[in-house]
Amino acid sequence: MPFLSEFDIAELGALFSQWGFKPTHAASLLRAYYDGDGQVDFAARRLGKQLQARIESELQFQQSRPINSVTSGDGTTKFLLSFAGGGAVESVLMPAYDPVRAAGCVSSQIGCAMGCDFCASTKNGLERNLTSGEIVEQFLTLRGHARASGRRLATLVFMGMGEPMKNLDNVIAAVKRIASPGLGNLGFRNITISTVGIIPGIERLAEANLNVHLALSLHAPDDQTRWQIVPMTRKFGVADIVVAARKFQERTGRVVNI
Numbered sequence: 001m002p003f004l005s006e007f008d009i010a011e012l013g014a015l016f017s018q019w020g021f022k023p024t025h026a027a028s029l030l031r032a033y034y035d036g037d038g039q040v041d042f043a044a045r046r047l048g049k050q051l052q053a054r055i056e057s058e059l060q061f062q063q064s065r066p067i068n069s070v071t072s073g074d075g076t077t078k079f080l081l082s083f084a085g086g087g088a089v090e091s092v093l094m095p096a097y098d099p100v101r102a103a104g105c106v107s108s109q110i111g112c113a114m115g116c117d118f119c120a121s122t123k124n125g126l127e128r129n130l131t132s133g134e135i136v137e138q139f140l141t142l143r144g145h146a147r148a149s150g151r152r153l154a155t156l157v158f159m160g161m162g163e164p165m166k167n168l169d170n171v172i173a174a175v176k177r178i179a180s181p182g183l184g185n186l187g188f189r190n191i192t193i194s195t196v197g198i199i200p201g202i203e204r205l206a207e208a209n210l211n212v213h214l215a216l217s218l219h220a221p222d223d224q225t226r227w228q229i230v231p232m233t234r235k236f237g238v239a240d241i242v243v244a245a246r247k248f249q250e251r252t253g254r255v256v257n258i
């Protein structure tokens with residue numbers, strides 16, 4: 001059965017139409033799903049008993065579950081989430097100095113192929129890309145835990161396991177649902193996507209015009225040193241990466257973090 005986290009409003013509306021129900025119910029259901037951090041209070045929604053029964057019999061609400069968590073002395077909590085589709089990733093909730101705010105960090109892949117010398121995520125290579133729904137559920141998990149601690153998840157960074165530019169279609173789809181009003185409602189300006197310098201991805205992200213921030217993990221100012229640290233980026237020189245970052249900044253108006 002498909003998972004609710006994999007749908008946007010238009011896609012779910014089309015499914016409801018196939019079932020013979022009004023597609024407008026899709027927005028109501030997804031609003032309840034995101035407001036409930038991955039759970040739905042049907043009593044608060046007037047969807048009708050027939051549609052509710054169809055939803056409960058043909059859609060699943062959760063494809064992820066936390067299997068471990070570790071909290072450090074400053075309150076930062078790292079969650080290990082496993083997926084119904086196999087594999088697990090880490091997501092991190094970081095309390096801000098402001099006592100009512102928190103930041104989140106999500107993964108985009110299980111494992112990583114970039115081979116960065118300093119990163120444990122790449123030691124066993126790339127297992128697979130995450131789906132957009134698997135990314136969304138990381139956000140919902142972090143926001144739920146933030147709320148439980150009396151904080152609001154205010155910002156989100158794609159800086160966990162994996163290289164987001166190597167799974168950009170699913171990253172963009174997830175960002176739209178996480179950020180959009182009526183769904184995750186985090187706001188596009190509160191999201192940062194990190195890259196080790198995959199130029200085609202930087203260009204595509206600029207073209208997507210999402211109004212998100214870009215973070216560039218440069219690590220070294222010259223090609224020879226950088227290629228030792230980040231070997232899979234040998235085809236992208238530092239000078240060219242910086243040019244791509246500048247073009248992103250000029251096109252989007254978003255200042256690039258390096």
